[in-house]
Amino acid sequence: MELKNKSKGSVLEKQKAKxxxxxxxxxxxxxxxxxxxxxxxxxxxxxxxxNVNLAMVNYYFKSKETLFDIIYDEAxxxxxxxxxxxxxxxxxxxxxxxxxxESYTEGLIKNPEVPGFIFQEIYKNPDVVISRVKKSxxxxxxxxxxxxxxxxxxxxxxxxxxENPVGLLLxxxxxxxxxxxxxxxxxxxxxxxxxxxxxxxxxxKKDITEIFKxxxxxx
Amino acid sequence: MELKNKSKGSVLEKQKAKxxxxxxxxxxxxxxxxxxxxxxxxxxxxxxxxNVNLAMVNYYFKSKETLFDIIYDEAxxxxxxxxxxxxxxxxxxxxxxxxxxESYTEGLIKNPEVPGFIFQEIYKNPDVVISRVKKSxxxxxxxxxxxxxxxxxxxxxxxxxxENPVGLLLxxxxxxxxxxxxxxxxxxxxxxxxxxxxxxxxxxKKDITEIFKxxxxxx
DNA sequence: GTCTATAGCGGGATAGAC
DNA sequence: GTCTATCCCGCTATAGAC
Numbered sequence: 143m144e145l146k147n148k149s150k151g152s153v154l155e156k157q158k159a160k161x162x163x164x165x166x167x168x169x170x171x172x173x174x175x176x177x178x179x180x181x182x183x184x185x186x187x188x189x190x191x192x193n194v195n196l197a198m199v200n201y202y203f204k205s206k207e208t209l210f211d212i213i214y215d216e217a218x219x220x221x222x223x224x225x226x227x228x229x230x231x232x233x234x235x236x237x238x239x240x241x242x243x244e245s246y247t248e249g250l251i252k253n254p255e256v257p258g259f260i261f262q263e264i265y266k267n268p269d270v271v272i273s274r275v276k277k278s279x280x281x282x283x284x285x286x287x288x289x290x291x292x293x294x295x296x297x298x299x300x301x302x303x304x305e306n307p308v309g310l311l312l313x314x315x316x317x318x319x320x321x322x323x324x325x326x327x328x329x330x331x332x333x334x335x336x337x338x339x340x341x342x343x344x345x346x347k348k349d350i351t352e353i354f355k356x357x358x359x360x361x
Numbered sequence: 362m363e364l365k366n367k368s369k370g371s372v373l374e375k376q377k378a379k380x381x382x383x384x385x386x387x388x389x390x391x392x393x394x395x396x397x398x399x400x401x402x403x404x405x406x407x408x409x410x411x412n413v414n415l416a417m418v419n420y421y422f423k424s425k426e427t428l429f430d431i432i433y434d435e436a437x438x439x440x441x442x443x444x445x446x447x448x449x450x451x452x453x454x455x456x457x458x459x460x461x462x463e464s465y466t467e468g469l470i471k472n473p474e475v476p477g478f479i480f481q482e483i484y485k486n487p488d489v490v491i492s493r494v495k496k497s498x499x500x501x502x503x504x505x506x507x508x509x510x511x512x513x514x515x516x517x518x519x520x521x522x523x524e525n526p527v528g529l530l531l532x533x534x535x536x537x538x539x540x541x542x543x544x545x546x547x548x549x550x551x552x553x554x555x556x557x558x559x560x561x562x563x564x565x566k567k568d569i570t571e572i573f574k575x576x577x578x579x580x
Numbered sequence: 581g582t583c584t585a586t587a588g589c590g591g592g593a594t595a596g597a598c
Numbered sequence: 599g600t601c602t603a604t605c606c607c608g609c610t611a612t613a614g615a616c
Contacts, residue, residue: 160599177484181401184591195601200593261542262481265396268545309561309568312547313536320535323480323542326487328531342528349528357575379581403609414583419611 164202166192168212175213176259180206180266214263217256218274224249225280235291235301235358239314240351242284246318247347251340257322285311301358310354317350383421385411387431394432395478399425399485433482436475437493443468444499454510454520454577458533459570461503465537466566470559476541504530520577529573536569 170191174183185206189196203209229245232238250257264271275281288311295301304310321328321343332338389410393402404425408415422428448464451457469476483490494500507530514520523529540547540562551557 163599179398179400181398185593186591196592197594197601198599201599204593206592258480258484261477262484264543264545265477265481268549271546272549306564306568308550309565312540313569313572316536316539317532320539320542321531323539324483326483327490330487330491331527345525346528349525350532353532353572353576356579357572359579360575382581404611405609415610416583416612417581420581423611425610 163192163194163198167194167199167202167209171209172213172216175210176217176255179259179262180210214259214270217253217259220253221249221256222278222280224252225278225284229280230283230287232287232291235288235295236355238284238288238291239354242288242314243318243347243351246315247343250318250322251343254322254325254339257319258325261323302360304358314350314354317346317353321346382411382413382417386413386418386421386428390428391432391435394429395436395474398478398481399429433478433489436472436478439472440468440475441497441499443471444497444503448499449502449506451506451510454507454514455574457503457507457510458573461507461533462537462566462570465534466562469537469541470562473541473544473558476538477544480542518580521579523577533569533573536565536572540565 167188170188171183174187174191177183185199186196188209189199192199199209203212225245229241232241260271289307292301292304292307292310296303325339328342329339332342386407389407390402393406393410396402404418405415407428408418411418418428422431444464448460451460479490508526511520511523511526511529515522544558547561548558551561
């Protein structure tokens with residue numbers, strides 16, 4: 143009779159197993175939390191999806207909240223990493239806007255489920271999102287560059303008069319992010335092709351940039 | 362000794378109580394479903410909030426799903442009722458867009474929680490939303506009017522060339538609806554004043570209209 | 581119609597053997 | 599580290615007394 147042999151491996155094998163299980167849990171948690179939100183995802187589901195014993199999930203991550211926070215943090219990291227030096231190299235309002243739309247859209251294409259995920263949880267804790275954005279150095283630098291370039295070019299008469307620069311930024315973000323929040327819906331409307339969504343979002347970059355170019359150029 | 366007297370009223374009183382309880386349940390259900398979504402709202406919470414025995418909720422509404430469907434339907438009705446004849450009276454692209462932004466924004470101001478609510482549940486069942494929009498007669502008529510006016514004015518050279526009219530409509534909807542989906546966030550950013558949000562959203566109507574006027578006029 | 585009580589399930593978390 | 603078994607809780611829904 144052969145007995146269960148699972149705990150007979152070397153120390154090295156155990157460590158490897160540890161890493162594998164941890165990341166398997168993370169992967170399943172990400173998938174399920176993003177899909178169904180915090181409230182509609184159970185630890186049992188996560189364990190099953192990760193092919194791991196339920197007790198292991200609590201062993202590695204202490205609680206459901208802890209695990210969720212890791213996934214939520216990760217989502218922000220993924221988006222933030224998209225905003226790099228390129229974003230800060232704009233020398234005019236139009237350049238700033240063009241760079242932003244480019245970076246933001248490509249970030250969303252790489253993480254299409256992130257906005258929906260973040261907004262799903264926004265109602266419970268809006269402050270988490272705000273503090274995250276405030277912490278981001280790139281976001282701060284971009285804001286400063288964006289608003290001061292608007293100020294400057296308005297005085298020079300290069301662009302139209304903008305009464306509410308924050309509103310302008312909100313409008314740009316709206317156009318970029320909205321289709322991703324409503325992705326399941328937009329996909330249905332566009333058609334069944336899988337790659338179609340990405341293609342459409344990529345094409346939108348030009349359109350959105352064009353809209354704001356036209357708007358700003360009217361004096 | 363005075364006994365409990367609750368079931369001693371006349372038939373008329375009972376009917377009144379029935380209506381009161383029913384609507385109390387509906388009101389609490391709306392509040393909680395909209396706030397927390399289907400998964401994170403319990404029948405116990407609803408009953409407690411409505412000051413009604415738990416069994417009564419099932420007695421009147423059979424199941425949680427049934428109750429939720431009523432609230433979801435209601436949300437669509439509220440938005441749809443906003444799109445009336447005014448919306449269909451546009452004789453040009455600009456008029457159509459102006460009317461749409463006006464109607465849609467005012468509808469959202471009256472039901473600010475609706476977009477967040479609908480989007481919260483979109484991931485589970487996008488088809489529900491699509492079939493609802495397709496059913497709406499006003500929406501269909503507006504679409505036809507909108508697209509044919511674009512076609513006409515493009516040929517006449519009155520507006521710029523629009524390669525993707527659906528995308529244009531998506532952009533308009535994006536700008537109008539996005540701040541409402543992120544309302545808790547936007548409110549924090551704008552400031553603590555309660556009426557400030559509505560004021561800001563109302564002011565945006567002019568800005569958004571202006572953006573598309575500028576965009577369309579560039580040949 | 582109204583309530584209490586409870587069936588029956590699934591949730592998060594942990595104790596304790598190995 | 600790993601697993602089983604279990605605690606204790608809250609959930610939806612309903613049976614059944616009044």
